[in-house]
Amino acid sequence: MTNERIDIQHLTHLARLSLTEDEKQVIGAQLDDILKYMDKLKELDVSNIEPTAHAVPLINVTRPDQVERSLPHQDALSNAPLQADGLFIVPRIIE
């Protein structure tokens, strides 16, 4: 399915996902449905409703500038597929 609003090829690239042609069809259609749902919401008259900046009505949530204990080094690296010299090792980054 091709869609003017959803460029599924581009989106899979941005999300670093590898989808089969079938999956692209299905997910493309689902994303389009979501946009249609948004269109439906747009039909509502919200001119008298104040915009919601955030679901939680809080501002200025901060913490003081104090150093806290970090993770033990080996714990920090425990999920690394590869490690060497204290570094996370990844496939070589080529620009």
Next chain:
Amino acid sequence: MSSTTEYEAVIGLETHVQLRTRSKMWCGCANEFGAPPNTNVCPVCLGLPGVLPVANEEALRLTVLAGLLLNCEIPARARFDRKNYFYPDMPKNYQITQYDQPSAVRGWVDFEFEGAIQRVRITRAHLEEDVGKSMHFAQTSGVDFNRAGVPLLEIVSEPDITSADMAYAYLNALKDILVFGGISDCDMEKGMVRCDVNVSVRPRGTSQLGAKIEIKNMNSFSGVRRALEYEIQRQVSVLKSGGQLVQSTRRWDDQTGVTEEMRTKEYAHDYRYFPDPDLMAFVPSEQWVNDVRKCVVELPLARKQRFMRDYKLPAGDAQVFVDDVPLGDYFELVARHTPNPKGAANWVINNMRALMVQTGKALKDIRFKPEAIGELVALVDQGKISSKSAQEVFAEMFLTGESPSAIVDRKGLVQVSDTAAVEAFCDQAIAANPGPVADFKAGKAAALNFLKGQVMKLSRGRANPALVGEILEKKLKG
């Protein structure tokens, strides 16, 4: 150079500086350079699932303070967004930054360049987080996340810069302001300042902008200057040979001294910015902003201009008091007690500073009171002691803290301005040096200086030199 004169460069800079905080932006890990890799890390800055970032108040404060130092407006509301991309140095797969609601907008920096004051406008200054540091090996890359989440201030200039040298001057002025204001240590060696450059060229006198080329990967100001010198020349060559420039990103290679094109980068809208739902907007109260405003210090250029204006100092002296703020503050204490601030500046810069270096003493160790320098200047200006004796007095007061007048009295250094006494010294010198006397009479003017020196010696430096010259000349010519 002639090939570039028909063209002009249009340059804008994006400067990233690490803020001087104790802890990181969203977590309590230390903001510290040089720790062993991946030791200042926690679930928040490693981007582990389920964590909640909480903004460092000091980083928000320093960002607003930087905005005020850069003459920016402080919007009522700032917000954090997610900039989405994949790169191994960014474990969350997004960088938290301020996108359309930054903490500071529309300011400017004034600085000295080629004998005039230049102004570069600041588009915005926004707060974001630094990313990890990657190292590249033959087959793999290694990532250290100690730097990930360190508060980073990005200062975006308008394209008001017209040459590589001007970019260099702007960056130095910006650095001075940020160091002065305590915003950042701006230590280049520690990678605390990094720059991206946007540069295009166009025929001189035209107003349409050429294709914008972005240069990345510069971590020294001289690197920025060299990259710009190379890139401006390159762009002009392309245009002159009939070629076309397209918007692109290039990387500066400091080793080879050339820029090279990078792979086409994702366009801005591909970052899919959206408000970070984990973070609340920052809406500083008027009181809070005013408290920050109290920390706005006098900027380096303003200080230099004030010292030149109020104390009639030459630019060089004023610059010394900008570069060494405590010494300048000390000078101001001295300057209050003297009608001759330039004379006082000479003592502070040439004598006091030199002796402090020699003896390893700091300002707090100075034994005499600031007004003592004013007193010394007055003794010289009123002709009570010779400038030669003044040197001796200064050395003594530095050593003991005794007042200049007391030293002059104790050592009998009062200048001899009594004509009869000086005449006696002159007669003695003339009698003892027939050779130079003959030389002078034969037309060798320099011989007079020798005789003057002899008189000063006989008077143990106390004779008024002007009077000595006058009397000697009268005696020898008459």
